[in-house]
Amino acid sequence: MRDVFVPNGENMTISTEELKSAFRRVLHGEEPYSHQVEFGREVMSERNAILSAGTGSGKTEAALVPALLSGKRVFLLYPTKALLHDQFGRVEKIANNVLDKSPRIVVDTGDDDDATGYSADIVLTNLDKFVFRMFGYGKKRYGYSYPFRLTRDRRKSLLIFDEAHAYDETIFAHLWFVLNKLTYEKRVQTLLLSATLPEKFITALRDVEHRAFPRPDTEGFFALVEDAERRTGTQLYSGTVSQDEAIEKAARLFADGRRVVLIFRRIRGDGGLQAAWKKLRGELGGEMARVEDGNVVGSVLAYHGGQLPPHRKRVLKRLLELDGEKEPYLLLATHAMEVGVDISTEVMFCGAGGGEFMLDPDGFVQQIGRCARRRGESGEVFLMLDKEGEVPSFAEKLEEGAEISPETKRSITAMNEPPDTARAEGGIEYLHDEALYRYVHDHVPENRELWERGVLVTRDWEPNIELVFSEERDGETWIGGLPQQRFWGGDEVSESVSLTMGQAVLLAPRCAWVFTGRDEANDSTVRLALGGEKQRTLDEVRGQLGYPNMRDARQAPIMLLAPEGVRKEIFEDDNLGLSAEGNGEIKSIYSGYPNITRYEATLKKRNPSTTLKLQWDEPKKPEEE
Template sequence: MIDITKYYSKIKEGFEPFKYQREVAEAILNGENVILQAPTGAGKTLASTMPYIIANEEGMNFPKKLIYSTPRRTLVNSLYSDILDEIKKGDFTKEYDVTIQTGEKKEDRYFNGDIIFTTFDQSLSSALSMPISLSNRLGNINVGAFLSSYLIFDEFHLFDLSGSYTTTVLLLEKLKDKVPFCVMTATISEEKINALADKLDARVIRADSSEYLADIVTQQGKERRIFTKDNSLDAEEIVKLHNQIEGQSKKSIVMCNRVENAQQIYEDINKLVNKEDGIETLLIHSRFLDEDRKRKEKQIKKLFAKDNDDSNVILVSTQVIEVGIDITSDIMHTEISAIDSFLQRIGRCARYRNQTGKVYVYDVLNEGDNKYLPYDDEVTLKTFSALQEIDGEVLTSELSQQIIDRVYSEETDVDAVANEKVDCSSDEFIKESWKLPDKDRFNNLIRNVIACSIVISPWVYDNCSPYNYQSLSISPGTLRSKVAEIAKETDDWLVKKVIERDDDSDFKYTYGETTADEIYPNNLYILNPDYFGYNLETGLVFDGTGKKFDPLPISNQEPDYDNTYKEESYLQHIESMNKEVPELEREMSYAIELIKDEFDLSADDFRDIVEFTIWAHDLGKLQEEWQLAHKRDEYDFIAHAERKSKPPSHAAESFWIVLELLEDFIFDYLENEGKIVDIIGKAMISHHSLNLNRTDKYTISTTVKKHLLNINADFFTEKDLTQFINKRADRLLLSLSVGEDISDEIRVRSINQYLFYFVLVRILRLADQRATKKLNQDNI
């Protein structure tokens, strides 16, 4: 019997886990998947992450990687800091690498960490082989990490019903017997949680019921009283009520639905507040670069901390602080939103034990159709109506759940529509995405983002990845209007679209000048810093007075593939790759065990498959034209060297060269089934580009075959495998006079086959990437 209390007390001495925290740990460690509903501030982040720590401390067969997905970047930053601190305090026997990955904070784009905090669009796009923070050509590199991780999806009620909610449910349904997961929410209707539990065969733990709440000390004695207003937010009223807060500490938060509203209210408040008043004002929203938002978040967490009794501050914010950030206030002013969002917001008011707070709810500043965007009009109005009926009352957990169930009734039909979409949607999109990744499907499968990404820079040279720069999201409509306005005053270039090649050549990016009418969502654009800039306090500006964007740290950039490779022999390359394999196998050991069971492989068999794949994946580089395209000083046959001319493609050719020998290896040496041939073949072909389906003509000298016979004994662990390959070296196809269509040669179909492929291709590509980086570290 595992002592769960022992591990909690490592983080906080003498702490006894709450009843629901213990149940979550017991369920997940017992092989169950969990749907957890718990109120804000109840410690559900720790409840979901502790099973991972416990399992790995106890040496259990459990994923060595945790991917924690949330809807908000601010929540990612906050949770990352909190969990990192708690793990450090825990003094555990293992060292856990805690990382963070968002669109603006690209610190772990390859999901290399042990515990990765990320947004759901980052994790889901990675799971579907179209990661939004990587180029198309790297699309298959993170799927293996996702499929070998313990998955946590937090604040699940905020997932986009038209995309990410359905995609996540169907993905987890497909993987429920392969990966452990925990889905968490603070607010969800009875109808939806029951449908979710049935779909995923998951255990529901409801920590918001009286049975559990009595045990959660952070929920005891706190009180939030609701006051509804007929008018919209008013700066004078906000300042007046702020000054009426009793005591030395005065903390007010103003929550707006849109960035423009937050900017307006912030300016209006600043006009009313003098420095002599001692009131500090802060503004935070989604249009700040990560480093600046992080600075603001740190300041906010300090000023609105539970134990800060000396603050006099008004914070104006959008949804970016709606979930997860550990702060509290005396008063909250908020524009009305959907009940899910509203309950999350007020979690930043009177957040802690025995605190009392007031929540003032207003109509929105906007007018016209769809004035309540980004929220559904009907749901928002029903929420407002329900809150008006309890005007002046304390909003309890029980009353909150009643409002949720009332708002999401059959009349509103939102939950019913969501459940019907899940039930009626096919999960074939998963395998379709794996077979033919396409980022254009992002809107339908993950979320309907009406935004594009921008990089402000005077020049991004060809062959350098634009994904290596800081970026910012903006509405295409806003960008179009600003570009059109500036274009009237200048003939200079304003915007360039990033054009990415998707073939077997080295990375190539080009940049084509575009007009305002040609700006679309989900594209990446380069903006001229003479006309666009970035201000540390206000964000993006359109007068060229701000600064340009900086590159990401070298350690987190995509390879430039520029011509500066050091010379490396073929044997050195595959040997250096092999040295990277143990760590990659460790991180994916849970999935590897599933693969071995499914495909009847021993540990030695799996090692032989990995070694064979590494040995064969670059055989196409041994063709005469490829070798002649590089400068060779030391070695006869190289895998890397300074380039003299553009080399021919090699990935698909490698597969064609070794196909017959590969079949012998699987059928005769391993005595296994042909589907593994397809899996290895797909990994080899797609180790540079995901959608190759043809080989070019090539010629390899017989001297190459003799060279391989000499080096094989130095590479393969199993001498019997060396002898087997050397005896059948005549099966290598050394020439091809015309191009060949290979699309019918590769057939990966089932979930288990894809699991094997994605684990193998991650090992192959990251081993290649890490080994090559070490080779060229003086040049990077």
């Protein structure tokens, strides 16, 4: 029996049988798959590893079980913010089955603030926020704790990129930066899990020729564990349909007792999820989702990133209940459904999109992984075309009436070309100037000005501004999911929607402006409103919170508060979510740097008359250079 060293400071060893026993506790007595045990051995041996396995193969369990046994602090990085909260319960169950005591688990996203300073046992986050924390950003007094606990704490860290995709160049730059600074330089153990990583991408990450990450010839960078066994049912490709045809067909199938999913490429506007929801509402009114006694009832559901997090959780709970009981449902979703949601629908309509919203090969394979997900089942897959009728290039691999076989999926996945690593690395090093890294990690004081300037890459480059709502609940005013006194006292909001800068410009004149900072003793969070009863000016807010200026959009501590009247106009109901259409003006201005484009958004308010200009930098696109 092979023993595996566990590096948790206690010099203990765990046998393969003990590892299997932990898997059995998580898998309700079932034996683990061979690839789960093999991957577990790699994890317990402190190797970096990639797990390439199909849907339904237990990738999360394969990584998380041995990671928890190792005694390290575990960071689970997911591709979308919507997925983080939805995965909390699943991670909690796995952890409670593996460990003798309940671990401390936190969710850290752009909407939340990790009060533990990364001292929790398990941190769920996304790549953007994680890179943000690497530089020590956050509450000024405690920002240093994040990079410290990642790289210098006595308790070692372990990174798990769950549902790693064939990233586009922007997001790949983030991943490459993390691999450079943490995995390679600081030797932080890293795991990547995916059902859709093409061979070229895996080769780039493994760096078998030692070009990107120079090291001794005997030292690998990533071990690779693969699972070629088929663990799902069969999916038949049934061809293309228009969006109107898809909605009508989906309604009929649902009425016939089938489980049906429609996935859209956008939420708002013509051809978006909200328009389809309104059409179905006229036909299936009594079946539409609604909240009763704190729970969602009904079997026509909507799930997307424009909803408030608590409602999305309730929808997911209802969806899993219906799917588990094989009861009929009709789900309208966006790409948030591509990963992490364990359902097995009978019919799936995948929105093809078009132009910048075109469905990519990776997204398609991820989506159909939710159709006939369980062995022995069969399902149908349609491509749902926009009114332009544009068909994605990967459709040439599909044959109408034929099964979408594992070989077909691999050929589609292979169409994802890995980004250029040299370009990605150059871009990330330019925007994440080494001075920022050295200031936080090596305490080089002359780099403080750059650090405080807030140069930071985000997933879409463009920053977001949070929108919260004021409403009456049982005769009391609530803001952002909190009683108003707790909101103004600085408690973390639980209900907010992320706005693009264009949306923020459009909505700013109709909303209150709320600024968040620290009190004079720097001990607690406070919130101040512009104007209001005290008629505060922007300069007064800046002075009280200690912000000399608020030009940098990534650092401006502002959120917009929509009063109840505005809420009713732009947030019709919990299912539709934010429905405000259109965008305010965003200008491109001179940055002074040859490879950087600077943008400026101007927020305006009438009472009191106020103008706030917010700027951010983006790398120039190849066609701009």
